[in-house]
Amino acid sequence: MTLPLLLALPWLLLPVLAAAFVRRRPALEHWSAPPDAEAPRVSVIVPARNEALNIGQCVRALRASAHPRLEIIVVDDGSTDGTGDAARAAAEGDPRVRVLSGEPLPAGWFGKAWACEQGVRAARGELLAFADADVAAHPELVGRTVAALAERGAALLSAIPRQVLGGFWERVVMAQVGMLFLARYPDPERVNRSAGTRDKIALGGYILVRRDAYDATGGHRAVRHEVAEDMALAQRFHALGHPPLLVAAERFLSVRMYRSLAEIVDGWSKNLALSSRRTAPGPLAAVVPWLLLAGVFFFWLLPPLVLVRGALGMAGWPWVPAAAVAQAAGTAFWAAMYRRDGHNPAYALLVPVGALVMCGIVLRSVARGGRVRWKGREYAAMEPGTG
Incomplete structure (x- = not known):
């Protein structure tokens, strides 16, 4: 069994890694909110387009x-589902x-960046926070992020939220997205220490910035053509000498991004x-999306495919026993991850299904190139490195 074990070593090492x-x-x-007398004014800007289902919870939180x-500014970005009325009712x-x-979307802008820009124009705070409509903030979130931003001498702070996975497809597919994120960003502190601009990331669910740094970097106007404006903003801050900070905030911020398979795939x-x-x-x-595809296929689809081929008499020693060990190790790893996040560990048995959908999403995203469709709008995104 030595050879099968060696072949299955990448899967056996997953818990160790x-x-x-x-x-x-x-x-x-690790941070506590500053005393009330020292608390700066914070303007929380919530860009919202067709978010009637989420905006009430967000505003109330x-x-x-x-x-x-604190001031809260909701920018209703041309919604057609009553988002503005729902926000006013929650207020x-x-x-x-x-x-x-x-206001109407100008040429060359993505909708979220334009909504954030309008919110900034109306904001009075020396600190600006940008919160997505699908997040729920703990009462201590703002104060603690203000303290972290000041103590670490950062200009931008982004908070990693807890992902709320409420439905079947969320638990099957969104878990794959989370695994890809962990593979690239396993340790926020390593991201913070890195000198590389491309190592920097911000998550749009909640971003807090110093207004002086925001103005100096050009803010959302400078990333108006970016589909991932949050990441582009953090990388621009870093490149211009305004340090970004990434913190884990699962106890103080939660998000439910999508509620159906169609939303997950489109999103x-x-x-x-x-x-x-x-x-x-x-x-x-240029090859990173293909590396993602290869990684998902290799770890989560290859072992069950080999086992199926073995059952059909199309594969044998040492591949079938190696695949059996790999599948068992991978399933045990996923079961532990699901259990850690409060979900039924039996979802680990459906990892190949989620991986198959994830491969489809990667291919669909690559095939679209710079063409982006989202919430009834079409955009031409700028390729990274071209602007």
């Missing part, structure tokens, strides 16, 4: 914030909340290939 490299530091619980100097007359009707198809190219040095950027 995870224990060695995956870290959730710095964690937001922000209103419950313990931060004493319940709270004077800290303003709901703006967005990740729009930017997976383009944003992944921003994470690699220039010579490798």
Whole structure:
């Protein structure tokens, strides 16, 4: 059995590699909010297009914030589903909340960046926070991120949220997305320490910036043509000498990005290939999506395919026993991950299904090139490195 074990070694090493490299530091619980007398004014800007299902929860959670100097600006970006009315209803007359009707989208802008730009124009805070409509913020989120930004001397802070996986396809497919993120960014502190611009990332669910640095870098106007404007913003901040900070905030921020298979496929198809190219040095950027595809196929689809071929008499020693060991090790690894996140570990048996969908999403994203369709709009995205 020595040869099959050697062939299955990558799968057997998964728990070891995870224990060695995956870290959730710095964690937001390490900071406490500043005293009320020292609290800066924070303007939380929520760009929202057709988010009637989410915007109420988002606004109510922000209103419950313990931060004493807070304003909340919802920018209704041409919604057709009553998002603006839902936001006003959730505000319940709270004077800290303003709901703006967005202006028509100018040529050359992506909708989210344009909504954020309008929110900044109306904001009065010396700190600006950008929160997606599908997030739910803990009352201590804003205060703790303010403290972390100040203590670490950062100009931009991005918070890693807890992913809420409410339905079958979310648990089967979104877990694959999370695994890809962990493979590239296993330790936020390594991201923070890195001198490489392409190592920097921000997650659009919640970003806090110093306004002076935002203005100096050009803010969302400078990344208006980017489909992954959050990542582009962090990389621009770093390149211009304004350090970004990535923190783990699962206890203080949650997000439910998509609720159906169609939403998952459309959502990740729009930017997976383009944003992944921003994470690699220039010579490798073009092949990064293909490396993602190869990694997903190799780890999660190859073993069951070999086992099927073995059952049909088309494969034998040492491939079938190696595949059996690899499949068992991979399933045990995923079961532990699902259990850790509070889900039924039996979902580990469906990992090949999720991997197959993930491969389809990668191929669909690559095939789209710079053409992006999202929420009733079509865009021509700029390829990384061309602007």
